[in-house]
Amino acid sequence: MPEFLKEPLEASPPPGQRADPRQLAVRCRGLRKVYDGRVEAVRGLDLEIPQGECFGLLGPNGAGKTTTIEILEGLLRPTSGEVEVLGERWGRRDHELRQRLGISLQETRLSEKLTVRETIRLFRSFYRRGLDPDATLEMVSLGSKARAQVGKLSGGQRQRLAVACALVGDPDLLFLDEPTTGLDPQSRRQLWEVIRDFGKRGRTVLLTTHYMDEAERLCNRVAIIDRGEIIALGSPAELISSLGGEHVIEFAVQSKGSSMGEPNGREAPAPGALIPAIKELRSVRAARADGSGISLTVEKPHLAIPALLEALQAHGLEIARLATRHASLEDVFVNLTGRHLRDEGNGSN
Amino acid sequence: MAQIDPSREYSPLRELIFTRLREFFREPEAIFWVYIFPVFLAVGLGVAFRSQPQQVIKVGAASGEGAERLVEIFRDQAGFQLQILPAEECRKDLARGRLDVMVEAKGKEYRYVFDPTRLENAYCRDRVNRAIQRAAGAADPVPVEDEHLSEPGTRYIDFLFPGLIGMNLMGGGLYGMGYVIVDMRVRKLLKRFLATPMRRSDFFIAMLSSRLLFLIPEMLFLLAVACLGFGVPVRGSMLAVGSIALVSALSFAGLGLLVATRARKLETISGLMNLVMLPMWLLGGIFFTTGRFPEAMQPLIQALPITATNNALRAVMLEGATLASQLHELGIMLGWGLVSYLLSFRLFRWI
Numbered sequence: 001m002p003e004f005l006k007e008p009l010e011a012s013p014p015p016g017q018r019a020d021p022r023q024l025a026v027r028c029r030g031l032r033k034v035y036d037g038r039v040e041a042v043r044g045l046d047l048e049i050p051q052g053e054c055f056g057l058l059g060p061n062g063a064g065k066t067t068t069i070e071i072l073e074g075l076l077r078p079t080s081g082e083v084e085v086l087g088e089r090w091g092r093r094d095h096e097l098r099q100r101l102g103i104s105l106q107e108t109r110l111s112e113k114l115t116v117r118e119t120i121r122l123f124r125s126f127y128r129r130g131l132d133p134d135a136t137l138e139m140v141s142l143g144s145k146a147r148a149q150v151g152k153l154s155g156g157q158r159q160r161l162a163v164a165c166a167l168v169g170d171p172d173l174l175f176l177d178e179p180t181t182g183l184d185p186q187s188r189r190q191l192w193e194v195i196r197d198f199g200k201r202g203r204t205v206l207l208t209t210h211y212m213d214e215a216e217r218l219c220n221r222v223a224i225i226d227r228g229e230i231i232a233l234g235s236p237a238e239l240i241s242s243l244g245g246e247h248v249i250e251f252a253v254q255s256k257g258s259s260m261g262e263p264n265g266r267e268a269p270a271p272g273a274l275i276p277a278i279k280e281l282r283s284v285r286a287a288r289a290d291g292s293g294i295s296l297t298v299e300k301p302h303l304a305i306p307a308l309l310e311a312l313q314a315h316g317l318e319i320a321r322l323a324t325r326h327a328s329l330e331d332v333f334v335n336l337t338g339r340h341l342r343d344e345g346n347g348s349n
Numbered sequence: 350m351a352q353i354d355p356s357r358e359y360s361p362l363r364e365l366i367f368t369r370l371r372e373f374f375r376e377p378e379a380i381f382w383v384y385i386f387p388v389f390l391a392v393g394l395g396v397a398f399r400s401q402p403q404q405v406i407k408v409g410a411a412s413g414e415g416a417e418r419l420v421e422i423f424r425d426q427a428g429f430q431l432q433i434l435p436a437e438e439c440r441k442d443l444a445r446g447r448l449d450v451m452v453e454a455k456g457k458e459y460r461y462v463f464d465p466t467r468l469e470n471a472y473c474r475d476r477v478n479r480a481i482q483r484a485a486g487a488a489d490p491v492p493v494e495d496e497h498l499s500e501p502g503t504r505y506i507d508f509l510f511p512g513l514i515g516m517n518l519m520g521g522g523l524y525g526m527g528y529v530i531v532d533m534r535v536r537k538l539l540k541r542f543l544a545t546p547m548r549r550s551d552f553f554i555a556m557l558s559s560r561l562l563f564l565i566p567e568m569l570f571l572l573a574v575a576c577l578g579f580g581v582p583v584r585g586s587m588l589a590v591g592s593i594a595l596v597s598a599l600s601f602a603g604l605g606l607l608v609a610t611r612a613r614k615l616e617t618i619s620g621l622m623n624l625v626m627l628p629m630w631l632l633g634g635i636f637f638t639t640g641r642f643p644e645a646m647q648p649l650i651q652a653l654p655i656t657a658t659n660n661a662l663r664a665v666m667l668e669g670a671t672l673a674s675q676l677h678e679l680g681i682m683l684g685w686g687l688v689s690y691l692l693s694f695r696l697f698r699w700i
């Protein structure tokens with residue numbers, strides 16, 4: 001068979017021992033990927049995703065999510081490490097394996113001149129068995145757009161079509177690389193519904209995202225990935241509770257009597273100076289400077305807030321602003337790296 | 350909820366081919382370049398190089414000594430137009446191409462001024478010389494007779510149209526395979542296909558078959574315009590013309606695939622396509638005969654797939670040659686095709 005007709009990965013892994021392939025949808029060990037001998041995009045990743053789970057890879061841009069998922073999808077060859085997908089290694093019966101996978105890449109520009117129905121029929125035709133194309137379009141609420149050309153669709157509609165193309169082969173395992181990036185809130189919620197419905201049928205989903213709310217709402221388990229490494233792994237609830245408190249209080253202070261518009265007011269102390277004292281307050285589990293204010297992780301806000309007000313009073317300070325919210329995976333990421341998910345490279349702020 | 354569809358009612362090959370056909374026919378620009386552009390070119394070039402009624406030779410003579418003698422000689426000669434001008438202006442007009450040849454009469458002698466590198470000027474000089482010699486009493490020692498041809502098949506447009514068909518076959522193959530595939534790679538669509546259980550052979554078969562399907566309307570259209578619109582003859586069999594077009598299209602599709610194997614940017618493929626096509630436009634006998642190039646270049650020129658295509662098409666259309674007589678040209682096309690496909694198989698990248 002000529003080279004270009006062969007699958008991209010040739011079999012070369014050693015005969016390996018399988019943990020329990022029937023139960024794991026994805027398993028990888030010591031996954032590494034070095035681009036051009038210089039950029040180490042993935043540095044020794046271990047993952048085990050049981051069947052039926054919705055698993056999220058959460059991390060900032062450049063963390064190595066796409067590289068990881070494309071290795072698992074058999075599209076990229078890892079520099080080293082083992083991959084098993086639905087109990088199979090890449091390079092053996094790839095055609096059969098691909099019949100059971102649904103894949104949506106981070107960026108694919110489908111042909112603009114084709115209609116929505118023609119596009120999904122094309123993808124359907126690649127699979128031996130699968131869903132009815134029109135029914136699949138209904139699943140992603142594109143039934144009314146079946147005759148529209150892809151070029152005329154909104155971003156959210158295109159993304160739903162891309163997911164429909166991944167679903168139309170009725171896969172056992174669905175890979176979605178940043179399925180909702182750049183979409184408006186309503187489109188995102190629509191896609192979440194689609195993914196949830198798929199999960200309800202007992203299928204496995206592996207998705208990447210840099211939205212913490214997406215990972216939190218959609219995923220049974222999340223791996224937080226940063227600079228090619230998993231820095232935390234668990235259910236969203238577990239990860240959040242690892243902070244020691246489920247609430248976050250964000251506040252800023254000013255000297256007593258001063259106000260925003262008053263230039264001669266005394267300078268408020270730098271937030272950092274207050275932190276050691278505040279850390280000791282009741283129910284407070286962590287404190288750190290965040291921009292011009294301070295961010296606290298607390299167990300019980302109704303105990304922490306009075307204690308905080310009292311302490312500030314003693315320092316001759318008063319609250320300029322204060323907000324409480326539930327802790328999120330974003331806080332987990334910030335806690336672990338000192339950086340925010342959305343602004344890679346800015347350091348802490 | 351959608352139900353499982355057990356029947357095999359979806360043919361990936363058919364869907365892939367239809368995809369290409371739809372994309373093409375919904376792209377107005379593609380229609381323009383394939384159908385309208387060659388006709389524009391034919392009309393434009395056909396008008397510019399139409400066979401002119403009886404050429405008149407424009408002779409210049411410097412005013413002054415001997416001018417009257419020349420007026421005398423050319424007064425009754427058909428096909429000449431004599432202009433008496435100051436010597437300087439005469440030379441200027443000669444340089445600008447307004448005059449074909451300049452005659453200076455000095456006593457009994459004559460001097461011809463012309464540009465010998467321009468074939469028609471050398472010819473004009475000889476015609477002028479004949480007229481002057483005859484006027485001085487020279488006679489042809491052997492009787493001769495002329496027969497003037499004007500039948501279809503010898504005009505420039507007859508020469509041009511097979512070349513335009515060849516150009517279309519080349520452009521269609523290089524664009525339809527080369528550019529289209531790289532565009533799909535840029536859009537990550539090739540990668541997306543790779544992520545499905547699509548058979549790779551299906552993809553290539555579909556690309557090639559759709560290229561050959563496009564060939565049918567293209568050829569019918571161009572031949573119809575040529576024959577009905579311009580009276581270009583097809584003296585050989587249509588089957589032979591079709592077979593040559595098919596082999597040529599396969600060969601150029603291979604070349605298109607080859608240039609598309611590695612490129613990851615549209616700029617790269619555009620550059621590569623120009624690199625391949627420009628020499629063929631120039632050397633391949635599309636607009637003028639390859640005989641104009643020096644002997645040393647001929648082996649190279651004759652080995653080009655475009656030259657083979659054009660030679661074979663002209664032989665069949667204009668001279669009524671059989672397909673069997675064109676085996677050499679067909680062999681050249683097949684050779685290019687074969688090498689291109691083999692190399693492409695080795696080099697092709699999906700991502």
Ligand SMILES: Nc1ncnc2c1ncn2[C@@H]1O[C@H](COP(=O)(O)OP(=O)(O)O)[C@@H](O)[C@H]1O
Pocket residue numbers: 035036039040041059060061062063064065066067068
């Ligand atoms: N083809 C490539 N060649 C070189 N470096 C790459 C390539 N693809 C990705 N990278 C680098 O690898 C790192 C991880 O990229 P990626 O996996 O795309 O991250 P993410 O999907 O999390 O944003 C980044 O630093 C990126 O610049």
Ligand SMILES: [Mg+2]
Pocket residue numbers: 065066067106177178
């Ligand atoms: Mg990515």
